[in-house]
Amino acid sequence: MNKYFLLPIILLFIVSIACNRTQLTEQQKLEKEISKFEEDLHNDIEPDREKALEMIAKYLEYVEQYPDDSLCPEYLFKSAEIAMNFSQPHNSIRYLTQIEDNYLRYPKYPTVIFMKAFVYDNHIKDIEKAKTYYLRYVEKYPNHTFVTDAKAAVMFMGLTDDELLKLFEDMNKYN
Helix, strand or coil, X not given: CHHHHHHHHHHHHHHHHHHHHHHHHHHHHXXXXXXXXXXXXXXXXXXCHHHHHHHHHHHHHHHHHCCCCCCHHHHHHHHHHHHHHCCCHHHXXXXXXXXXXXXCCCCCHHHHHHHHHHHHHHHHXXXXXXXXXXXXXXXXXXXXXXXXXXXXXXXXXXXXXXXXXXXXXXXXXXX
């Protein structure tokens, strides 16, 4: 009697291990596919919009399937960069917001905040949101790489090209 009871439990255990291996294999397969896409995209002499958008789709597929994986914030960050460079600033903001909301321990988190400000400022032209994010970046990460850039962006925000030109001319008089 004990043999008959133990056999199904052992079989169930073996099947569950096999299923987990299949899932891991699928994840590894997708990681390899992404690596190949990245390599192809980086080897192109001229940026290819179609390939770039396919790359974003692969990154997002991975994030959707494995949201707790450590690669997700990096894939979202890369998606945001690609989207920004291919005139999709609102998508870029969406991917950066996903990182901001879900991956607080991401090593590039301060850069995410700066990049949001930059996209709002230079691509979407939403000066208020840009200013909010620049100031947040400066306040929370005063020793980070782009602090000087963020302070300058806030200082020059809203000035016309003529006003900027005059300001720089005046600055050059004293140098």
